Amino acid sequence: MSAATPLPQERRLVTAIPGPKSLELQARKLGAVAAGVGTTLPVYVSRANGGVLEDVDGNSLIDFGSGIAVTNVGNSAEAVVARASEQLAAFTHTCFMVTPYEGYVAVAEQLNELTPGDHEKRTALFNSGAEAVENAVKIARAYTKRTAVVVFDHGYHGRTNLTMGLTAKNMPYKQGFGPFAPEIYRVPVAYPYRWLTGAENCAAEAAAQAIDIINKQIGAENVAAIIIEPIQGEGGFIEPAKGFLPAIVEYAKANGIVFVADEIQTGFCRTGQWFACDDEGVVPDLITTAKGIAGGLPLAAVTGRAEIMDAAHAGGLGGTYGGNPVACAAALGAIETMKEQDLNGKAQRIGEVMLGRLRALQEKYAHSDRVSIGEVRGRGAMIAVELVKPGGKEPDAEATAAIAKACHAEGLVVLTAGTYGNVLRFLPPLVMPEHLLNEGLDILEGAFAAV
Numbered sequence: 001m002s003a004a005t006p007l008p009q010e011r012r013l014v015t016a017i018p019g020p021k022s023l024e025l026q027a028r029k030l031g032a033v034a035a036g037v038g039t040t041l042p043v044y045v046s047r048a049n050g051g052v053l054e055d056v057d058g059n060s061l062i063d064f065g066s067g068i069a070v071t072n073v074g075n076s077a078e079a080v081v082a083r084a085s086e087q088l089a090a091f092t093h094t095c096f097m098v099t100p101y102e103g104y105v106a107v108a109e110q111l112n113e114l115t116p117g118d119h120e121k122r123t124a125l126f127n128s129g130a131e132a133v134e135n136a137v138k139i140a141r142a143y144t145k146r147t148a149v150v151v152f153d154h155g156y157h158g159r160t161n162l163t164m165g166l167t168a169k170n171m172p173y174k175q176g177f178g179p180f181a182p183e184i185y186r187v188p189v190a191y192p193y194r195w196l197t198g199a200e201n202c203a204a205e206a207a208a209q210a211i212d213i214i215n216k217q218i219g220a221e222n223v224a225a226i227i228i229e230p231i232q233g234e235g236g237f238i239e240p241a242k243g244f245l246p247a248i249v250e251y252a253k254a255n256g257i258v259f260v261a262d263e264i265q266t267g268f269c270r271t272g273q274w275f276a277c278d279d280e281g282v283v284p285d286l287i288t289t290a291k292g293i294a295g296g297l298p299l300a301a302v303t304g305r306a307e308i309m310d311a312a313h314a315g316g317l318g319g320t321y322g323g324n325p326v327a328c329a330a331a332l333g334a335i336e337t338m339k340e341q342d343l344n345g346k347a348q349r350i351g352e353v354m355l356g357r358l359r360a361l362q363e364k365y366a367h368s369d370r371v372s373i374g375e376v377r378g379r380g381a382m383i384a385v386e387l388v389k390p391g392g393k394e395p396d397a398e399a400t401a402a403i404a405k406a407c408h409a410e411g412l413v414v415l416t417a418g419t420y421g422n423v424l425r426f427l428p429p430l431v432m433p434e435h436l437l438n439e440g441l442d443i444l445e446g447a448f449a450a451v
């Protein structure tokens with residue numbers, strides 16, 4: 001079957017990027033697809049596998065994006081294709097709330113086992129990350145009988161009405177799309193690189209400020225949930241200073257607040273551990289997952305303490321497609337691949353290679369008057385560089401955009417992120433062969449030299 005035929009793991013440019021066929025398709029897109037649905041790189045993909053994307057012009061690009069941290073196991077991973085194909089042929093949909101099937105239950109069992117903590121857990125499945133976050137809020141409100149939700153500076157939780165409200169950044173996510181849901185409160189996050197009194201004070205001071213705002217402006221007894229990404233994704237791969245997450249968890253616990261870890265981007269081996277919370281031994285009450293869960297098929301979940309998850313009445317949670325059988329089969333194939341191919345180990349190795357080379361690059365440009373890397377950060381295969389104007393910390397969004405564009409032209413798919421648009425983020429598939437990883441980093445180095 002052609003879909004499962006492995007592609008040559010090589011970069012190959014046979015036209016300009018984008019090529020003529022992609023440009024034709026892009027013209028059709030502009031005439032047919034709503035303008036609000038943007039495109040980072042208008043290269044139209046025909047096949048993808050391992051560490052490469054092949055386009056309609058016959059180019060083969062190195063993928064440092066994984067479709068935004070989704071194809072952790074690689075595109076069309078063998079076990080995903082096999083299990084999903086078998087399920088497609090057996091049946092495609094019944095609605096789990098009408099006549100259930102085993103795949104949904106098996107995914108729930110896997111999530112209950114793999115997520116942090118050995119307490120009794122339950123899981124509910126949904127279609128998208130935003131839907132999972134919305135349901136975590138519903139569940140936390142049903143359990144606590146409180147309404148307020150606390151989120152953080154630079155946080156991203158989705159594009160539906162409630163999750164837009166939870167998201168920090170206005171452009172492009174919120175501009176013109178309000179009004180937003182009430183009872184959402186935003187507090188500081190421990191962002192070491194930009195903490196005014198220094199990184200060493202960051203965790204304790206940020207936690208104290210966040211807690212003070214909750215106590216004084218909201219009232220702890222009104223807070224249903226605190227929601228945080230253990231490494232902030234769209235916000236620029238901000239790793240909260242060590243100690244910050246445990247301090248917030250402890251506060252939540254002491255005040256009967258449901259602590260929700262949004263691991264939609266960080267989950268499923270991305271950071272070199274099953275979940276980013278594992279790094280500091282943080283055990284969330286609820287955890288939201290999506291993106292990497294099913295090798296590219298749409299699936300999302302809320303997993304957490306049984307007594308909290310079971311607080312919503314029967315019929316209160318669900319959705320027509322939630323936990324679709326094909327997506328569940330794909331998830332079981334993806335999870336099997338993560339275990340069998342030790343993708344945590346692979347992500348750790350990607351992190352070693354990337355951090356080493358990016359820190360050398362930072363050093364190389366330490367005295368440049370054109371471009372400067374303020375910080376290299378991240379864990380596993382979730383690595384970023386934050387670009388600043390030479391001599392200070394002023395964000396440099398122009399250089400970031402120029403470098404991303406230069407990488408694209410050379411056949412390397414990279415994404416940008418950050419509240420200030422000055423972060424290059426790297427999310428390669430965890431099955432990326434090391435020679436492609438290094439070739440991608442060579443291209444990045446070339447792009448730095450060229451700007």
Ligand SMILES: *Cc1c(COP(=O)(O)O)cnc(C)c1O
Nearest residue numbers: 128129130156157158233264265
């Ligand atoms: C992508 C993302 C979401 C939203 O997921 P969708 O599937 O796009 O709705 C929510 N939270 C985080 C941390 C994300 O990275």
